[in-house]
Amino acid sequence: MVNPNEKIPSVEQKMANKKTDYQLSYLKELEAESIFIIREVAAQFEKPVLMFSGGKDSILMTHLAMKAFYPARIPFPLLHVDTGHNFPEAITFRDELVERLGVKLIVGDVQKYIDEGKLVDEKGYSASRNALQIPVLLEELEKGKFDAALGGARRDEEKARAKERFFSHRDEFGQWDPKNQRPELWNLFNGKKNFGEHFRIFPISNWTELDVWQYLHVENVPLPSVYYAHKRVVFERDGVLLAHNEFTPRRPEEELKEMMVRCRTMGDMTCTGVWESDADTMEKIIQEVATTRTTERGARADDKRSETAMEDRKKKGYF
Amino acid sequence: MAENTEYLKPKTNSQIKNTELLRFTTAGSVDDGKSTLIGRLLYDSKSIFEDQYELIREVSERRGEEGVNLALLTDGLKSEREQGITIDVAYRYFATPKRKFIIADTPGHIQYTRNMVTGASTANVALVLIDARQGVVEQTRRHAIIASLLQIPHLVICINKMDLVGYSEKVYEEIKEDFEGFASKLDVADVHFIPISALNGDNVVNRSTNMAWYEGSTLMYYLENVHIGSDHNLIDARFPIQYVVRPYSDEYHDYRGYAGRVAGGIFKKGDEVMLLPSGFTTKIAKIDTYDGELEEAFPPMSVTVHIEDDYDLSRGDMIVRVNNTPEVTQDLEVMICWFSERPLQPNGKYTIMHTTQEARCVVKDVRYKLDINSLHRNLEDRNIRMNDIARIVLRTTKPLFVDKYYRNRTTGSIILIDEATNNTVGAGMVI
Numbered sequence: 024m025v026n027p028n029e030k031i032p033s034v035e036q037k038m039a040n041k042k043t044d045y046q047l048s049y050l051k052e053l054e055a056e057s058i059f060i061i062r063e064v065a066a067q068f069e070k071p072v073l074m075f076s077g078g079k080d081s082i083l084m085t086h087l088a089m090k091a092f093y094p095a096r097i098p099f100p101l102l103h104v105d106t107g108h109n110f111p112e113a114i115t116f117r118d119e120l121v122e123r124l125g126v127k128l129i130v131g132d133v134q135k136y137i138d139e140g141k142l143v144d145e146k147g148y149s150a151s152r153n154a155l156q157i158p159v160l161l162e163e164l165e166k167g168k169f170d171a172a173l174g175g176a177r178r179d180e181e182k183a184r185a186k187e188r189f190f191s192h193r194d195e196f197g198q199w200d201p202k203n204q205r206p207e208l209w210n211l212f213n214g215k216k217n218f219g220e221h222f223r224i225f226p227i228s229n230w231t232e233l234d235v236w237q238y239l240h241v242e243n244v245p246l247p248s249v250y251y252a253h254k255r256v257v258f259e260r261d262g263v264l265l266a267h268n269e270f271t272p273r274r275p276e277e278e279l280k281e282m283m284v285r286c287r288t289m290g291d292m293t294c295t296g297v298w299e300s301d302a303d304t305m306e307k308i309i310q311e312v313a314t315t316r317t318t319e320r321g322a323r324a325d326d327k328r329s330e331t332a333m334e335d336r337k338k339k340g341y342f
Numbered sequence: 343m344a345e346n347t348e349y350l351k352p353k354t355n356s357q358i359k360n361t362e363l364l365r366f367t368t369a370g371s372v373d374d375g376k377s378t379l380i381g382r383l384l385y386d387s388k389s390i391f392e393d394q395y396e397l398i399r400e401v402s403e404r405r406g407e408e409g410v411n412l413a414l415l416t417d418g419l420k421s422e423r424e425q426g427i428t429i430d431v432a433y434r435y436f437a438t439p440k441r442k443f444i445i446a447d448t449p450g451h452i453q454y455t456r457n458m459v460t461g462a463s464t465a466n467v468a469l470v471l472i473d474a475r476q477g478v479v480e481q482t483r484r485h486a487i488i489a490s491l492l493q494i495p496h497l498v499i500c501i502n503k504m505d506l507v508g509y510s511e512k513v514y515e516e517i518k519e520d521f522e523g524f525a526s527k528l529d530v531a532d533v534h535f536i537p538i539s540a541l542n543g544d545n546v547v548n549r550s551t552n553m554a555w556y557e558g559s560t561l562m563y564y565l566e567n568v569h570i571g572s573d574h575n576l577i578d579a580r581f582p583i584q585y586v587v588r589p590y591s592d593e594y595h596d597y598r599g600y601a602g603r604v605a606g607g608i609f610k611k612g613d614e615v616m617l618l619p620s621g622f623t624t625k626i627a628k629i630d631t632y633d634g635e636l637e638e639a640f641p642p643m644s645v646t647v648h649i650e651d652d653y654d655l656s657r658g659d660m661i662v663r664v665n666n667t668p669e670v671t672q673d674l675e676v677m678i679c680w681f682s683e684r685p686l687q688p689n690g691k692y693t694i695m696h697t698t699q700e701a702r703c704v705v706k707d708v709r710y711k712l713d714i715n716s717l718h719r720n721l722e723d724r725n726i727r728m729n730d731i732a733r734i735v736l737r738t739t740k741p742l743f744v745d746k747y748y749r750n751r752t753t754g755s756i757i758l759i760d761e762a763t764n765n766t767v768g769a770g771m772v773i
Contacts, residue, residue: 045576046570047362047363048359048360049361049362049363049442050358052363055642059603062584062602063585066584066585066657066698090631092587093631093646094587094591094594094597095587095591096589185433186432201430206457206459206681208459208460208463208757209752209755210603210752211755211757213695213759213764215759215764216764229433
């Protein structure tokens with residue numbers, strides 16, 4: 024090292040330096056941090072729940088939770104807010120995963136809320152059930168008396184999320200107050216709250232998109248098939264490719280075409296763009312992610328609505 | 343600039359194994375070029391995506407700014423962009439083939455001392471910016487003092503805006519000497535100086551051709567190569583128990599593992615250990631993980647430890663080495679940074695969190711308030727308000743197992759929680 028200022032190391036430092044391999048790789052360190060947070064949730068809260076969207080980040084979350092409590096089962100259920108507009112492959116995958124992990128799955132059914140007249144669908148070509156997820160999520164959390172909801176959000180995803188805490192306090196209305204967040208120092212996480220309030224917990228805050236892919240690859244974690252390149256009928260809207268599906272009405276000028284595509288993120292079919300790609304293996308996906316010059320949320324129509332779309336949704340209780 | 347394609351290659355499996363994680367903190371105000379420097383690091387390491395860049399280019403243009411304002415990348419919240427300042431700690435990420443970096447980007451004004459302390463608490467490196475035209479100012483000293491108090495192992499002083507002083511070696515040397523004179527009063531082991539221009543990219547990622555007199559490394563080279571292998575304490579074995587793993591299944595009927603994160607030292611299978619608070623001794627039967635048993639565990643690994651004898655341990659207990667134990671005490675002397683608008687209450691009672699332990703405590707005494715700009719000890723004014731740093735005495739309801747903060751940042755740190763609001767109101771370092 025080029026450091027002329029370096030002081031003569033103490034005996035202790037020398038001892039510590041003698042074996043240089045007491046250093047974790049960055050993926051192992053991220054894993055250790057996430058496992059610590061997940062265990063902290065199980066220790067500090069009475070009734071945690073893991074918010075499961077079916078995407079790669081929540082699949083990573085279940086993998087880390089499984090490691091955290093091994094050989095015991097994950098000591099909390101999964102909660103999936105199902106808009107009814109998911110990729111069918113994602114639902115099949117979800118059910119198999121739940122079976123494998125031996126955990127309980129709770130489904131918040133958006134369609135049911137609509138049928139009961141509690142919610143109304145958006146109208147128009149770009150209608151999405153994204154906003155409808157918020158009331159369903161909040162009601163399911165309340166119904167289950169959950170006091171901590173674990174989520175797979177990452178700080179690198181979006182600028183409002185860059186300021187999110189690991190332990191994120193929510194008031195009795197489930198709202199996020201970005202100006203009044205609790206400081207988090209060292210490894211000390213304050214999960215104290217009043218009755219009726221809850222926490223959102225983000226154990227993979229410090230992972231980037233590429234970290235997630237590298238880790239899923241190294242760990243051989245199975246993923247839904249839509250993440251790999253496949254043939255699909257799509258159409259283009261506002262520069263984004265959308266999968267042809269029964270829930271998204273097309274404008275007359277939006278022509279269907281068949282292409283090799285894959286999902287970079289996975290949400291509803293109505294608002295998740297697919298991506299022209301021939302990456303049909305994990306290696307190719309990593310290669311693609313590493314060289315990609317646009318953000319993964321760039322293909323999410325829900326984030327394109329305004330510059331502060333995410334910040335505004337988070338304040339209302341989105342995760 | 344030539345496309346540096348090395349940054350765009352994915353890592354091979356052997357690279358992944360050798361890639362380390364480095365956390366660094368920056369502090370600064372609007373004018374010293376901190377945001378520009380971060381933007382430059384992200385941009386030159388290809389960590390800015392085209393759509394992000396396009397967005398800030400548009401915003402810069404709309405505001406009538408000259409060129410693309412890289413600083414816009416780091417302003418996150420609506421209220422911050424409106425005011426043009428950073429209020430909170432923002433986390434940024436970038437990676438090179440050698441390391442992954444986490445930047446805790448914090449505001450530099452005195453009213454944000456608490457944010458700086460937060461960002462500094464987990465950092466390996468503190469990056470302090472000096473405007474070459476102004477030299478060492480109050481804010482520089484404040485950042486260095488915070489880095490020293492929080493025991494950040496490495497301090498790198500970037501003397502920025504060298505382009506505005508004609509890339510003068512003399513200016514650089516004078517500032518360096520000035521800072522060294524002041525730093526001798528601080529407890530910082532490793533200080534490094536780099537002359538840069540964040541705006542033009544001199545000595546940030548690429549070597550400057552304007553300062554032939556400078557023979558040291560670029561900032562990126564420094565960040566990629568600074569030795570962080572001994573930043574953790576590998577001497578004093580400390581394992582705070584976080585959670586007890588009991589499967590309650592037929593297959594693992596008698597399984598009882600103690601899950602936690604190694605806070606110090608190296609634990610090996612067969613090691614003779616002491617259990618706290620009981621003081622009983624036993625041996626480590628095995629160190630378990632999902633990926634199989636380990637021969638040894640060291641910080642910051644998350645593992646599950648089994649002991650040979652059938653003692654009943656629970657969260658908050660600690661496994662340590664026989665003959666190397668932390669102090670078991672109810673009386674603590676701490677340097678505290680105050681976070682709350684409601685001042686510290688003399689004789690006030692708070693919840694205290696330390697490793698995985700929780701207790702209540704009472705503030706017995708305020709020894710002095712520390713002037714964060716001069717290190718002066720103020721013995722007269724003992725009113726501890728938001729952003730103040732003070733030395734206080736605490737008495738806890740039950741014994742804690744503590745090390746001095748300079749020995750171990752994990753077992754030497756505490757937070758205080760207001761029992762009425764549940765807010766974290768103070769962060770303390772054991773003296």
